[in-house]
Amino acid sequence: MKFFRSACATEIDRPSQLRTKRGRLVLLVSMMLWLLIVGIGLSVLWNYESTPGASANPPALWPVESKIQRAPAHDTLVILVHPHCPCTRATIGELAELMAHCQGRLTAYVLFLKPEGFVDDWEKTDLWQSAASIPGVNVMVDDDGAEASRFNSQTSGQTILYDDEGRLMFSGGITASRGHLGDNDGESAIVSLVNKGSAVRTETSVFGCPLFDKNSECRKTKDKQNEY
Amino acid sequence: MNTDLAQSKEVVRQAADIFNEQRQSIYQHTDRMFAALMLIQWLAGIVAAYWISPLSWVGTTSQTHIHVWPALFLGGAISSLPIALALTRPGFASTRYTIAVSQMLLGALLIHLTGGRIETHFHVFGSLAFLSFYRDWRVLIPATLVVAADHFLRGIFWPQSVYGVLSASQWRWVEHAGWVIFEDVFLFIAIKRSVSEMWNIAERTAEIKSFNAGLEHHVNERTAQLVAANRELEREVAERKLAEEQLRQAQKMEAVGKLAGGVAHDFNNLLTIINGHTDLSLRRLKPDDPLYRKLEAIKEAGGRASSLTRQLLAFSRKQMLQPKVLDLNKAIFETNKILQRLIGEDIDLLIGLAPDLGKVKADPSQIEQVLMNLAVNARDAMPSGGKLTIETDNVYLSENYAGHHISVRPGSYIMLAVSDTGCGMDAKTRERIFEPFFTTKEVGKGTGLGLSTVYGIVKQSGGNIWVYSEEGCGTTFKIYLPRVDQPAEEPTTNSEDTNLQMGVETVLLVEDEEMVRKMTREILEESGYQVLEAKHGHEALSIANQHKGPIHLMLSDVVMPQMGGRELAERLVTLRSETKVLYMSGYTDDAIVHHGVLDEGMSFIEKPFTPNALTSKVREVLNL
Numbered sequence: 001m002k003f004f005r006s007a008c009a010t011e012i013d014r015p016s017q018l019r020t021k022r023g024r025l026v027l028l029v030s031m032m033l034w035l036l037i038v039g040i041g042l043s044v045l046w047n048y049e050s051t052p053g054a055s056a057n058p059p060a061l062w063p064v065e066s067k068i069q070r071a072p073a074h075d076t077l078v079i080l081v082h083p084h085c086p087c088t089r090a091t092i093g094e095l096a097e098l099m100a101h102c103q104g105r106l107t108a109y110v111l112f113l114k115p116e117g118f119v120d121d122w123e124k125t126d127l128w129q130s131a132a133s134i135p136g137v138n139v140m141v142d143d144d145g146a147e148a149s150r151f152n153s154q155t156s157g158q159t160i161l162y163d164d165e166g167r168l169m170f171s172g173g174i175t176a177s178r179g180h181l182g183d184n185d186g187e188s189a190i191v192s193l194v195n196k197g198s199a200v201r202t203e204t205s206v207f208g209c210p211l212f213d214k215n216s217e218c219r220k221t222k223d224k225q226n227e228y
Numbered sequence: 229m230n231t232d233l234a235q236s237k238e239v240v241r242q243a244a245d246i247f248n249e250q251r252q253s254i255y256q257h258t259d260r261m262f263a264a265l266m267l268i269q270w271l272a273g274i275v276a277a278y279w280i281s282p283l284s285w286v287g288t289t290s291q292t293h294i295h296v297w298p299a300l301f302l303g304g305a306i307s308s309l310p311i312a313l314a315l316t317r318p319g320f321a322s323t324r325y326t327i328a329v330s331q332m333l334l335g336a337l338l339i340h341l342t343g344g345r346i347e348t349h350f351h352v353f354g355s356l357a358f359l360s361f362y363r364d365w366r367v368l369i370p371a372t373l374v375v376a377a378d379h380f381l382r383g384i385f386w387p388q389s390v391y392g393v394l395s396a397s398q399w400r401w402v403e404h405a406g407w408v409i410f411e412d413v414f415l416f417i418a419i420k421r422s423v424s425e426m427w428n429i430a431e432r433t434a435e436i437k438s439f440n441a442g443l444e445h446h447v448n449e450r451t452a453q454l455v456a457a458n459r460e461l462e463r464e465v466a467e468r469k470l471a472e473e474q475l476r477q478a479q480k481m482e483a484v485g486k487l488a489g490g491v492a493h494d495f496n497n498l499l500t501i502i503n504g505h506t507d508l509s510l511r512r513l514k515p516d517d518p519l520y521r522k523l524e525a526i527k528e529a530g531g532r533a534s535s536l537t538r539q540l541l542a543f544s545r546k547q548m549l550q551p552k553v554l555d556l557n558k559a560i561f562e563t564n565k566i567l568q569r570l571i572g573e574d575i576d577l578l579i580g581l582a583p584d585l586g587k588v589k590a591d592p593s594q595i596e597q598v599l600m601n602l603a604v605n606a607r608d609a610m611p612s613g614g615k616l617t618i619e620t621d622n623v624y625l626s627e628n629y630a631g632h633h634i635s636v637r638p639g640s641y642i643m644l645a646v647s648d649t650g651c652g653m654d655a656k657t658r659e660r661i662f663e664p665f666f667t668t669k670e671v672g673k674g675t676g677l678g679l680s681t682v683y684g685i686v687k688q689s690g691g692n693i694w695v696y697s698e699e700g701c702g703t704t705f706k707i708y709l710p711r712v713d714q715p716a717e718e719p720t721t722n723s724e725d726t727n728l729q730m731g732v733e734t735v736l737l738v739e740d741e742e743m744v745r746k747m748t749r750e751i752l753e754e755s756g757y758q759v760l761e762a763k764h765g766h767e768a769l770s771i772a773n774q775h776k777g778p779i780h781l782m783l784s785d786v787v788m789p790q791m792g793g794r795e796l797a798e799r800l801v802t803l804r805s806e807t808k809v810l811y812m813s814g815y816t817d818d819a820i821v822h823h824g825v826l827d828e829g830m831s832f833i834e835k836p837f838t839p840n841a842l843t844s845k846v847r848e849v850l851n852l
Contacts, residue, residue, distance in 0.1 A: 027322055030309065031309070031322075031326060034305070034308075034309045034326075035329075037305050038302070038305055038306050038333055041298060041301070041302035041305060041306075042302065042333070042336065042337070044298075045298045045302065045337075045340060046340075046382060046385070046386050047386070048294055049340065049386070050386040082285050082287075084283065084285050084290065085284070085285055086280060086281030086282075086283070086284065086293060086295075086343075087281070087284075087343075089280070089343060090343050090344070093343075115287065115288045118288070156285075176344075177344075177386065179281065179295075179343045179344075180340075180343060180344040181343055181344040181345055181346070182344050182346075209284055209285040209286060210285075210286045210287060211287060212286075212287040213286060213287035213288055213289060
């Protein structure tokens, strides 16, 4: 009782200026404007975070020309990564969780794009180190995006799962939004496919930087393939 | 009981004041802390954005990552209002609530900027704890609502970004908000306890303050009482000193008066003989006799000596008075001309007489003497001229006044004030002015008996005299004579017959002083009387027994050894009831004269007397 009484007592000492109508109106308008600006800003940010990149269109069967050694006894996971994409850090983080859930039943390859003419080790970023440190994960350089082109991938973080017979099982991203860690449909689907052989979803949105320049040959090739 | 209740209410009111003051201080302090924190968080967001995602890439080309801009601008926007309010309006509830909302929005932004790291989510819970620093549970409400709204709205519009799935349950936000509320509950309890302790401390502080105030009030009250008591004591000491001084002065005057009176009495006996024999001798000589002029010189000297002894007697209050109810205004008016002549032309005489002035009982001739003596004294104090003011007034001397002036009895008085604008006198002179033979005048210019005489007359008349004087300003004598409610009497004039009053009757003369007795006998016999002479009372009674003829008058001294004159007269009456009695004495305060006033029915002649005065008085008594 004393607590509530004393809490109410604090309202007695409001400075008189607050009691003026004009002061209250100015304060109210300021707060409303502020909330509006902040709300708009946050909406833009959330919208950006939730806007996916271009989805991949990987071949239904493992491309034979790929230089990646597909695992014959269990599923193979391929992730195409732009080494400098900050959003992909979340993808690598989720990969670590995913691999923990699929121990021994999944071989993963993380392919780091290295455009032609770029300096050596341009692709050896912290993402490389992070990916390489995950047990069961192989990191490889994707020179000039050749493998990305083979898997028809355009967005960093594109994750593709093939079964032990080379059949496409899943394609999409393993983050819920752009660069955002946490539970997501893609990761859940892969874990389910690897462990149970089936999943509710086999495709999800992918959030990351575009792997290729807008006018690059790779993109053109892929775009043409899409046209056909 | 009512006092206790009032005190209790006052303590509660003071406690509320202290509590509110303390709480306001906490609000303001926490506002300032949050202002600093907001700034730090904003900068931290920018640093995090630059560190975690400085650039976004499109193939081989890069650009500033879009996260940098919200970190900079959105973070700034979120922080700006609460910082501004915390700096300009610290302590306001609106400031606290804005800060609470901002803090949670900044948390949301930071979580985004750090890629949704689970560690960054602790910002939400840390912020709630920090908000509890306000010790105002209400700030937790907007903070919690922001978290709930964030999850609710994103669950609707961007469900995957917050729940990781595209089709999350519409109540999923409740789970997230629930954990925040979970913390809120504990914070609420902690705040409640903290506020309760604050209230208890405020109450104790108020009680201590109240006690201290009471103590201080008590101390001040006691100090004031002690100061008042000290002042009263000092006043009483001063009054006592004044009273002691007045008493000492009065005792001194009394002693001096007795001495002067005693001397005057003896002188009177001697002067009676000297003046009497001189008169008798002059009667027997012719004016051309060589001894005649010498005897006249002796007579003159005797007269002056008699005057001096009269003044001494006046001072010592031993002179014979003939008091009458008189109007002092009238007495002053009648003396006006004499006074004017006395003070001269250089001095203005101003007279302010109160209308309806009451009456006094005093000897008119003595009052005249008082006025003249004071006027002479004033004149001598103003050798270069000035103003002599004589005023009268009816006054009432209160008990309070009487308490401050020794020998004053409260009652109605007539005030006679005689003021001059003369040289005034210092305190030492003031103390001695009434002493006989004290004078500040040059040798030969004053007898030193003027003011002594005034003092004696006033005192003998039952009054008081006070002097107020300031050097260079002047002096005021204030005489207070008791007021009497009787009509004024007409003055009588005593004219002494210049010739001896003759007679043939038999006079029994009783006087222990032989020389006086012989001289008196000689005067009476020269006037034709038959004189029977006795040295004392017993002899007188014996003569009265043995004398065959009538004894018409007994002329007896009053103060005699063995038997006084009054006792002798009373015993004589039993032997000779027809014998009349005339007393003679140099004393005015004896068996028949009290305070200078003769007892009723008595006949009296004061020594020294002249032969004419004696024979006149004898004749007067015999003729009664």
